[in-house]
Amino acid sequence: MADEGESIPTSEEKRTEKREEKKTEKIERPRPTHLLQWMEMTVSEPEKRTVASMKMQDTFIVYLVETRVTDPSMRGYGEGATSVWRRYSEFELLRNYLDATFPAVVVPPLPEKKASYTWQNASTDKFDPDFVERRRAALEIFLLRVAAHPKLCQDKIFAGFLKEENGWKESVYATDFQSKAESRLKALNAAFRLKKPDRRFEELKNYSNELQNNIANILKIRTHLCDKLYGIHKVHANYARVFHEWSLIEKDISQPLQSAGHYMDVYASSVDAALEEEEQYADQLKEYYAFGDSLRSVCRRYECAQYDLERGEDTLSTKAVQRDLLRAIINGTELPASAQGKSGNAFSLSGMKTKLFGGDTPEQRDVKLKQLEEQIAQTEIELRQTTDETQVFVEAALRDIDRFKRQKVKDLREIFTNYAVMQIKQCKKGIAIWTSAKDCFSKM
């Protein structure tokens, strides 16, 4: 599977991709692997809107979603440029739709609805400009990830999200995507009752739990670190004050003290910008925390599929046993081995016999046998179909999981590097400020 991040696919790879896609998806027209290769996308300009309905006033933020085609040769396929206003709940709707419609895909997560892991001065108000800005950035990343995914980017609802402001919501509901979602009860059953679960999905579930635990620990401690760092810097403002007061009773050292005091103030106030910038790191980790949920969704769907499969197999084998039993009774032969307690179900042969065949006439028995054989044939067909579907699902899911893993490694390397870059920036600032202060002191 081509790693869609590394480079523009060669024409050879493009052809292979198209062939693959022809097999599993219906494609409208030939294109490169994903949207971002020929389209630019941005989320910007958050604005506050108020909508008044009968009893209440609803105030919310909308974001401007714009696209522009960058590859001139693709001009014919897409619109030149689009722009729509979307609010967070519409992003949510889009994601829920994608989640239900593409069960084998690790669907990118949205930024959190409410602020979590906030340190003492970070705002939790959803209208706070910093919060809104961070959400905007995260929403943009969400859209970019969807657009970069070879399957998700082709979806019509997604295309509608980008182009049609009005009527889009209705079109989403019209797809009736909610019915495709697995019922919770089934998922719960599936989680516990699989006889032959695929080890890879078990491992993936464990991995996603661990990932979330680890990220949660990091985020929690980071919150404490922010609080403490804030405290350290703010206390230095007191130095500024005392230097100033002290300078009033001195003669020779008065001027240097006052200048140095100014730098203490600068040091104290530098922490605000630094911590705001560091929130970006937390947001990026939070995205991967949320990805853990996406991973678990895929596992859950696998379990449901496998559960259906196993239930189908059970039904088939039960019916097969009944048929064999019936045949034996009709023909007066020995009970076949298949009826003798195999397949794990505890048959009570005598009980079964009486249940099925007690009081039946030979003609009724024949009819029953025929029914059974028809059912079995039917079930076999269904089972084959389910098996095929499950297999397709598993292959697709594992492929997408692999894609996710590679993306994750790249992303997190980048995230950690960015964090280090931020630290370096703060160190440089600290050096600059204290060097200036030292310069003042040297003039004493």
Place this chain on the structure above:
Amino acid sequence: MADAEGRGCDSTDQVNSSSGNSDDVVKFKDPLLTGLDRDSDDDGMESLDLDGSSKSEVTVSRSSSLIANFRLDEDVDAETRDLFIKVDDPEKHTSTLEAYITFRVTTKTTRAEFESSDFSVRRRYNDFLWLRQRLEETYHTHLVPPLPEKHSLKRLDRFSQEFLRVRQKALQKFLTRLADHPVLSFDKNVQVFLTAKAWEFQAHKKQGKGYISQVTDSIHNMGASYMMKNRPAEFGLMHEYINIFGEKLAVMDRIATRVLREQADYHAELCEWGPCYVLWGNSEDDLKAALLSMAKAIDQCCHCLKDLIDDTDDNLAQPLKEYILYTECIKAVLRRRDAIQMEYDMVVDELNKRKDEKENVKISDQTYSIGAFLGKDPEDVKHQKEEKLDQMIVDLTRQMEVLNDRTVVANANLKADMERWHKTKQRDVKEILMALADRQIRYYEKCLLVWEDAIRAIQKKDNDPSALASIDQPPADDTNTAAGNSSGTDNTSSGVESDNANNTATVS
């Protein structure tokens, strides 16, 4: 009879410059008052009693001390310093009664008073206390440097490494300051302290009078300070300065303590953060190396911070505390000076009262006095009274001269010491603050290197050299690093991106 109005000095006083005569509105002429805008040298010289007749041992040391006082501070340099003292090597001693610590005190000197040029003795804290007390008693208008407190406030174990290190530094400071003092360093007790063997030293300690206890001394002095009316302006300024300076020092001490506490808390959290990354690395394969690099960087920053915290305690908290103690010493000396002046003022008042009385008696009519009533001749009564008053005036005048000398000397000592102290203070404060800035700079420089290394380690992929090239691709390549990009209005992100490119571009 000495004319108290103009001179204020003994008739044998020969050095009497013109400033002593002029402009005295005040009843009594205090040379130091007129000398405010003149060189301190001249003031001191005025009241020098060069005539040997009434010299006592005290006077000798007084005059030498006065001369010594006005040697410029620049003299006390590394080059001209002739007395070097070092304090080190704490050792624990256990006797039947107690356990205690001694420090080795090593002296190198070229001074003639010392029998040789090198000495090494062992002294314990109580010995230092004794020395300081002696010096305070003898030179109670000089500024004797402070000693660290007997008991430490936070650490309870007086045998711990930490405590001993701090105390050693403080004792070192004490002796260095002492060695630099042009008067105190020549005291016999100092010499004995630096040179005498153990048993000699014990014997010497036992001599000498027990003196006014510190407590009653200071209560008496505080009363004097409070009631002081004629305090010369410059001492008033000193009082004010020291009070405010002491306040500001205390505030700085509090701030420094608070910063240290917050840094310690931050450090504790940071120590827990690194292991989180290691734990995460346990469930990753390709990402493990990057996670371990992060953990390593964080742990290294932890160490840098610990160094910063430890250094700060030594080089900021302790020096501030020493200066706070110093300020208290100065306040005590100022109070003592006030008390001395007060005594003098009281005698002057008394003297003037008696003189007025005498004038009144001269012109009075004793006809109706008690003496006349008892049958004496009113004229005789008058003469008797006059004689009595004359005697009192003579006595008081002599007392006044002695006290005047004492006051003048006290003022001169204090003034000289204060000037010297101001210069030392300026130097010390500059050093303390520069060290503070330096420490922060070094801390940030170390952390910077740590994170640069981390970036190199994180970006390194053993089997994939093209990966480095891919990082340098322009940010427009969204597919590569979706996490790092947020195009549009997010300036910091793109700034970070280009910083990143710059940083990795320097990776070989």
